[in-house]
Amino acid sequence: MNVTIKDVAKATGVSPSTVSRVIADNPRISIETKKRVRKAMKSLGYHPNVNARNLVGKSTKTIGVIMPSSADKALQNPFFPEILRGISSYIHDMQYSLFLSTGETEDEIFEEAQRMVYGSYVDGVILLYSRANDRLMHFLRDQEFPFVIVGKPYEYMNEITYVDNDNVAAGKEITEHLIQLGHEKIAYIGGSKELFVTSDRESGYESAMLAADLDAPANYRFHAEFLKSGGREAVEHLFSLDTPPTGLVISDDLISFGVLSMLEEFGFSVPDDVSLVSFNNVYLSEIIRPALTTVDVKIHTLGVQSAKALIEKTINKAEPAKRIMIPHTIVFRDSASERN
Amino acid sequence: MNVTIKDVAKATGVSPSTVSRVIADNPRISIETKKRVRKAMKSLGYHPNVNARNLVGKSTKTIGVIMPSSADKALQNPFFPEILRGISSYIHDMQYSLFLSTGETEDEIFEEAQRMVYGSYVDGVILLYSRANDRLMHFLRDQEFPFVIVGKPYEYMNEITYVDNDNVAAGKEITEHLIQLGHEKIAYIGGSKELFVTSDRESGYESAMLAADLDAPANYRFHAEFLKSGGREAVEHLFSLDTPPTGLVISDDLISFGVLSMLEEFGFSVPDDVSLVSFNNVYLSEIIRPALTTVDVKIHTLGVQSAKALIEKTINKAEPAKRIMIPHTIVFRDSASERN
DNA sequence: CTGTTAGCGCGTTCAA
DNA sequence: TTGAACGCGCTAACAG
Numbered sequence: 276m277n278v279t280i281k282d283v284a285k286a287t288g289v290s291p292s293t294v295s296r297v298i299a300d301n302p303r304i305s306i307e308t309k310k311r312v313r314k315a316m317k318s319l320g321y322h323p324n325v326n327a328r329n330l331v332g333k334s335t336k337t338i339g340v341i342m343p344s345s346a347d348k349a350l351q352n353p354f355f356p357e358i359l360r361g362i363s364s365y366i367h368d369m370q371y372s373l374f375l376s377t378g379e380t381e382d383e384i385f386e387e388a389q390r391m392v393y394g395s396y397v398d399g400v401i402l403l404y405s406r407a408n409d410r411l412m413h414f415l416r417d418q419e420f421p422f423v424i425v426g427k428p429y430e431y432m433n434e435i436t437y438v439d440n441d442n443v444a445a446g447k448e449i450t451e452h453l454i455q456l457g458h459e460k461i462a463y464i465g466g467s468k469e470l471f472v473t474s475d476r477e478s479g480y481e482s483a484m485l486a487a488d489l490d491a492p493a494n495y496r497f498h499a500e501f502l503k504s505g506g507r508e509a510v511e512h513l514f515s516l517d518t519p520p521t522g523l524v525i526s527d528d529l530i531s532f533g534v535l536s537m538l539e540e541f542g543f544s545v546p547d548d549v550s551l552v553s554f555n556n557v558y559l560s561e562i563i564r565p566a567l568t569t570v571d572v573k574i575h576t577l578g579v580q581s582a583k584a585l586i587e588k589t590i591n592k593a594e595p596a597k598r599i600m601i602p603h604t605i606v607f608r609d610s611a612s613e614r615n
Numbered sequence: 616m617n618v619t620i621k622d623v624a625k626a627t628g629v630s631p632s633t634v635s636r637v638i639a640d641n642p643r644i645s646i647e648t649k650k651r652v653r654k655a656m657k658s659l660g661y662h663p664n665v666n667a668r669n670l671v672g673k674s675t676k677t678i679g680v681i682m683p684s685s686a687d688k689a690l691q692n693p694f695f696p697e698i699l700r701g702i703s704s705y706i707h708d709m710q711y712s713l714f715l716s717t718g719e720t721e722d723e724i725f726e727e728a729q730r731m732v733y734g735s736y737v738d739g740v741i742l743l744y745s746r747a748n749d750r751l752m753h754f755l756r757d758q759e760f761p762f763v764i765v766g767k768p769y770e771y772m773n774e775i776t777y778v779d780n781d782n783v784a785a786g787k788e789i790t791e792h793l794i795q796l797g798h799e800k801i802a803y804i805g806g807s808k809e810l811f812v813t814s815d816r817e818s819g820y821e822s823a824m825l826a827a828d829l830d831a832p833a834n835y836r837f838h839a840e841f842l843k844s845g846g847r848e849a850v851e852h853l854f855s856l857d858t859p860p861t862g863l864v865i866s867d868d869l870i871s872f873g874v875l876s877m878l879e880e881f882g883f884s885v886p887d888d889v890s891l892v893s894f895n896n897v898y899l900s901e902i903i904r905p906a907l908t909t910v911d912v913k914i915h916t917l918g919v920q921s922a923k924a925l926i927e928k929t930i931n932k933a934e935p936a937k938r939i940m941i942p943h944t945i946v947f948r949d950s951a952s953e954r955n
Numbered sequence: 956c957t958g959t960t961a962g963c964g965c966g967t968t969c970a971a
Numbered sequence: 972t973t974g975a976a977c978g979c980g981c982t983a984a985c986a987g
Contacts (some may be wrong), residue, residue: 277733290958295982303956304690323735326669330963332982335666338624351898356696367727372736375713377703382977387707393617393662396712486852506902558691561844566875618966630974635966667964670979846981 278321286315291443294312298323298330299462300510329395337372339587341396341411342406344381352529353557354574358425362401363579369586371398385411392420397528401581405429405437417493420591423585425577427471436588438574438581438599442554446479447486449552449570450524452461452605454487458522458550462495464509465526473498476526476554495520499530510541519609521614525553528560528569531610535563549612568607573601618661626655638663659724669735677908678711678925679737681728681751683744684721689897692869693897695743695912698765702741709926725751732760738929741921743767745777745811761932763925765925767811776928777940778921782894785910785943786819787826789892790864792908792945794827797954798890802835804849804874805866813838816866816894835860839870846873847855861954865893868900868909870886871950875903906948913941 280294288296289308297312315321328569329335340353340362343386345542374397378384388411391397399421415422416431424437453461463480476495484491497512498523499505509530513520518582525531531553535545543549545565557569580599588594594604620634622840629648636644637652638702655661669675680702682695706713714737719726728751731737737895742752747769755762758806763826764777793801793811803820805813807910816917817836824831849870853860865871870895875885893900896911920939 277735277980281980285767286939291980292959292982293957295980301694301983305956308956320733325730325734325736326666326675327963328982329666330664330670330965330980331982334965340768351693351696353691356691356693359715364719364770367719371717372717372727374715375699375703375715377707377711377713379704385705387712390665393660395617396665398710431704437681441765487969505728523791523924532899534901536902536906539904544972559872561874563903617964621964631964632966632975633973635964636973645972646972664964670964670981671966672979723960761965786979 277324278309278319279324280321282319283312283315283321286319300392311393313550317450323479334589335395335398336370337374337397337599338582338589339367339376339388339391339400341376341384341400341402341404343406344379344384345388352527353531354527356554357574358556358578358581360401361575362582363578364575365579365582366586369582371586374438381410385414387523389414392418399423399585401425401585406469419592421588423581423588427475429471432598434596435598436584436594436599438577438584438601440577440601440603442475443479445554445570445572446524447483448478448479449554449568449605450483451479451487452568452607453522453524453550453552454483454489455460456522456550458520459489459614460495460518460520461489461491461522461524462497462513463491463524463526464497464499464505464513464530466498466505466530467500468498472554473526476524482522501572505530506535506537510534510537514541514543522611523551525550525551528553528555528557528567531567531569532559532563535565535610546610547610547615550614552611556606561606561608567612568608568611569606571604571606573603576601617664618659618885619664620661622659623652623655623661626659627652628942649873663867668936674711674929675735675738676710677737678706678922679714679716679728679731679740679742681716681724681740681742683746684719684724692867694723694867694869694895697914698743698918698921699896702922703918703919704915705919705922706926707938709922712928719795721750724848726753726916730756732758739763739925741765746809759932761925761928763921763928765921767815767849768813772938774936776924776934776936776939777925778941780912780917780918780941780943783817783822784910784913786816786893787823788819789894789908789910789945790820790823791827792947793862793864793890794823794829796862796890797952798860799829799837800858800860800895801829801831801864802853802860802863803831803864803866804839804845804853804870806839806845806870807840808889812894813866816864820864835879839873841951845870845879850877854881854883861890863891865891867893868893868897868907871907871909872899872903874910875905875950886950887951887955890954892951896946900908901946901948905950908948908951909946911946916941 276523280291283294284291347437378387402424405426497509553569560567620631624631718727741763745766768775839851893909896909902905
């Protein structure tokens, strides 16, 4: 019922293999026949069957994207749609396709990834997270299956290709900004401690504080597990301290939204009473009031580069592991100002 | 290099076809051999090859999801990640996989969808948009390829399965809420006029106004093409009118964010000076201040149901076209209050 | 430059 | 209850 190379062959009076060669644009086929075959393909409405092609070939020309296990929570962070966009755009340019994980629990995702690998669904995989001691990562590594991590791997840093920002530097710079603005009491609010981003950014904060001879005590560090409630808890904790902070370094714009809203509820005004800076430069961070001063980690670029690195790797298995650092910038808006 | 049924067959001393039958759990295979085969599969680490399977069988057990053409813009709306989540969750339960469109322009997407269909990448397709006179929709229909639309189709309503809310009713109810609060000057801000959602919700607004004997003049209707700038323009327009509105019905939470931020810039306080209600109940709408009074369209359910309807259709091509309406609710928060 | 043959891994007859 | 043989649509030798 579907048009196959055989049909095209018959219609053109050539053999199927010739048609196949035309598809591959094999230089050893005369321009003449190429034209004829192509015409027939068009008029018959021929389209290659991927499954047949994948079966014989070694490439599926599709890559799998694995979302973090708490997909429900994660997808709510504009970071993911945005990085997906970046991946998509590169992948599309390269004529590749995109296979998305659908599982929610770690187990589900692991099984899915296994299928992707063993079932030859995809040529390679992008991990949109980096967890300590990740089963999936080990599996991929054991199988020597091409993969790329967005973020910093916990192990085997030298043999895994990953795409990341210099989060320590970024954390330092953004904290320094607050310091330059005259703030001395600066607290850090991070997401899950399990994540490298969180701790890297915190390290940056720490070293900036240290360098400026400022205190960064333990009760000035708060880790919010959940974006929404995290904002409330952080504010409750920090602003019931004897000396509450006047500046806040927050590891994720989304958490900032929560904090902002709590701050307002508590009657604090941003940036007049407290200044706030964060990370990611998500779409909404310029819409919200006050617009966020935040480090732009170039999410889209992160996506493009991870896709690029992965595809290179699937094409050339010998491609060495690389660490790809995406330079960040700071975008100054209205959430941070001179200390009063 | 990969374990195939042949290997399993050899290891068990049966024929490949027997192994195949075991995989399909064919009842005509003795429990004995089933056990043996399964054991061998496990110990050898057998995993079926999808491509081979798809090639022979008629089902790929994967469904394609087509994002709107302005994917860049669209993905920014939390609506999409959220509906993807819904689709994923159902699809995963059914052991299906998810193929995502990567194109950005209409042409790119059309070609991609064509490949999906002709190349037998997927069993069916979910369209995450509904545009008038959509080429892709016509194509799918001509090919009699299973597809489902999220939203209301412009044509062939009776032969296309779609999943939607009763947006007219929702628009009416939410407008009535504002009216009950004492508002009489109520404006409508919608997204692209091309979209049915926009006009349906506007119709609802209109009929509520009419029923209450209130005016809904043309200059009280504003259509914002782009989420961000749209907010600014809408506010500029509406609040430079001789009699500016005190109530706003906005067709999308994301637009509301923009409007909110402009309103603040203009010195209007919400809900004291102007009340605002909108649609979707996106994650952030309860985080932002003021928290939005908005109609919850059950995005996740929209996703689940569209996946469900599609899979049913791919399994049974004779499945009749259905219109699946997802009931909405209104969640009352802080963006609307009694008129002062 | 092109045709023939074989085989990718699997499901499905048809026999036994 | 099981095996043998065929074919899905395509690519990749090997001939010529």
